[in-house]
Amino acid sequence: MAYTRTFAQLSLAVQQLGGWEGSSDITPDKLLQYINYGLIVGYRAMTNAYKDYYTLQANFPIVAGVDTYALATIAPNFFELRHLDVSSDGVRFRKCPPHDIDAAHRWSAVPSTTVARLRYRLQAGNLIFVPVPPAGTGRIFWIPTAPQFASTTDPTAITFDVPSEEMLVVAYAYRETLFRSELDPTPGDRKIAEGMSGLRTDAGNRDQGEPFYLDPAGPRHERIGPGWEDDLF
DSSP states (O other): OOEEEOHHHHHHHHHHHHTOTTOSSSOHHHHHHHHHHHHHHHHHHHHHHOHHHHOEEEEEEEOTTOOEEEHHHHSTTEEEEEEEEEESSSSSOEEOOBOOGGGGGGSOSSOOSOGGGOEEEEETTEEEEESOOOSEEEEEEEEEOOOOOSSTTOOOOEEESSHHHHHHHHHHHHHHHHHHTTOOSHHHHHHHHHHHHHHHHHHHTSSOOOOOOSSTTOSOOBOSSSSBOOOOO
16 A cells, blocks of 8 residues: 655654764755655666556647647656557557657658658657647656655655655665765665565565566456457457
8 A cells, every 4th residue: 555755754764774863964954865866766766666557647639730749748747758659539549659860851741641650759858740740649658757855844745655665765865874974885785675675576566466478468368168269359
């Protein structure tokens, strides 16, 4: 079950781990920097462990004649693109393949008559379609950026899905604090290793543990009676 932690709670965890409660050297401002660093590095490990779990999804209108869409608008807090679909009717979608910027000259400004011809590239914080698209609907899947605290008084509560995620963030901040105190970082490295080990286990237990399938659509549906049948929809 997901739970939340504030900056005050995370900073207390780091202080208690290193025995820095009431320290005049390890101030809240320093802890803010270390915890935000821990969130950045820890979040990368979390998303790499189980990308699908952290992937967000949104639909956006494709306007006829408009080829450029700001990622900040269609995919807030965009960090990594996972997948892009397009549709002419907003119901039936098809995958939109990418193209390399070196091939951008191969498409003219002549508008396409169907979304089936569309390709995309990411450029300067934008999603760009080629050729110029007709009206339709886009469906984007993306991983957002790591959450950050704006200040030591930021009341934001950050969500953790499993305890190993919080442990990893605290461990990274703990190691940075050891460096700041000119202490041996080995205890911090051990805590990070513990958090990573727990994260790998937790990530693998988030679904039903189905085996790997070469077909991204997964296994075929099993019939009530004997035998198998292919998907018909």
